[in-house]
Amino acid sequence: MLLQVENVSKSFHKGQQVLQHVNVYVGHGEIVGLVGESGSGKSTLAKIIMQLERANQGHIYFNDVEITKKNCSSFYEHCQLIFQNATAALNPMWTVKESLLEPLQYKKTVTNNDLHAMLDKVKLPVAVLNCLPNELSGGERQRVNLLRSLLVEPKLLVCDEIVSSLDRLTQREIIDLLITLNKEQHMAILFISHDLKAVSYLCEHLYVMKDGKIADEGKKEHGVFQLTNSYAQKLFQAMG
Ligand SMILES: Nc1ncnc2c1ncn2[C@@H]1O[C@H](COP(=O)(O)OP(=O)(O)OP(=O)(O)O)[C@@H](O)[C@H]1O
Ligand SMILES: [Mg+2]
Incomplete structure (x- = not known):
């Protein structure tokens, strides 16, 4: 397993539990989706994976090594994060x-x-x-x-809503580019998005987050995610 997020919980100072016992796994060269309503904790999880926020509980392993402050810099050589706001990310x-x-x-x-x-x-x-x-x-x-x-x-690219502010055609081009990179360089991707259509097209495995918990997860079979939780099914039905 390339990335293992195990039992991660996070609350901010106001006491609000933003993440509760979250487990997420990304295999070598795998494209994994993470979807959920606004405020469900997706970006917080991305920041914790990238060591930009500290979890209150839980462990993160990359290539079977627990990520700590000490080995963080070598981790960044293998794991990169891209945010939605492309303008803010550039000097x-x-x-x-x-x-x-x-x-x-x-x-x-x-x-x-x-x-x-x-x-x-x-x-x-x-x-x-x-x-x-x-x-x-x-x-x-x-x-x-x-x-x-x-x-x-990188061996893993964490993409947090990277196509949300782009038009459909540009979105599709960037997503196709991610697929090419995944195939050519065996680069794993954790793709965080509101866009279920993009996720269905790109990802092989999906996690659904609700109120800071993983509400469901499933692999894609014959183009459809095998989800059991009614909330996750409703999300996809709403997509049409
Ligand atoms: N630094 C912070 N201090 C206090 N609360 C925070 C902080 N960062 C995030 N939160 C809270 O954590 C919750 C989850 O936020 P997060 O940004 O992870 O959601 P999200 O799923 O990424 O939402 P969106 O889809 O809108 O990007 C929100 O209620 C937010 O207000
Ligand atoms: Mg977010």
Whole structure:
């Protein structure tokens, strides 16, 4: 198993239980979906996985090693997070090239050829390298974020609502790109979304979150998630 989230609970200072005994598993090269209503705790879980928030209880293992503060930096070489807000994730003063190279400065050298090949993969023209984030469209900015994460060649990509603010066509292009990357690089993906259609298209395994708990989970068989809980079934029926 690549990622194991075991018995994770979290409450913030007001005492509100945001996560309760959450278990989520992502296998090597697997695409796993996490859906749930707004406020159900999905982003909090993503932040806890990425060590941006501390759980009150529970354990997270990556490649069978528990993630702690000490081994966190090597964990980031293998696990990357992309947020919905592509604009906030990029430094407005940096060109795309500076943003892309910044996470790599201590790791490895990337030649211009490598960079151009990667730009091609995410369908961005070479000209964007000299642009500032505000000179790009939302879809282009999200592609830059994706590329920024991909350059470190992660084993797991955590995507928190990354296509929500994009039009349908751009959403589909980014999702197809994730599928290609998953196949070519065997990169596992935890795809957090409100969009059940996108999740049904992309993911092989689904977790449904409600009020901070995993309400249901199921594998996809013949294009349909095998869910037993009535809440999860209702969610999918509402999708039509
Ligand atoms: N830093 C924080 N301090 C206090 N409460 C917080 C904090 N972060 C999140 N919460 C609360 O935790 C709950 C879950 O929030 P979270 O952002 O995880 O939900 P979500 O499922 O990602 O929602 P959405 O689908 O709208 O993105 C919310 O009630 C939120 O107010
Ligand atoms: Mg969220």
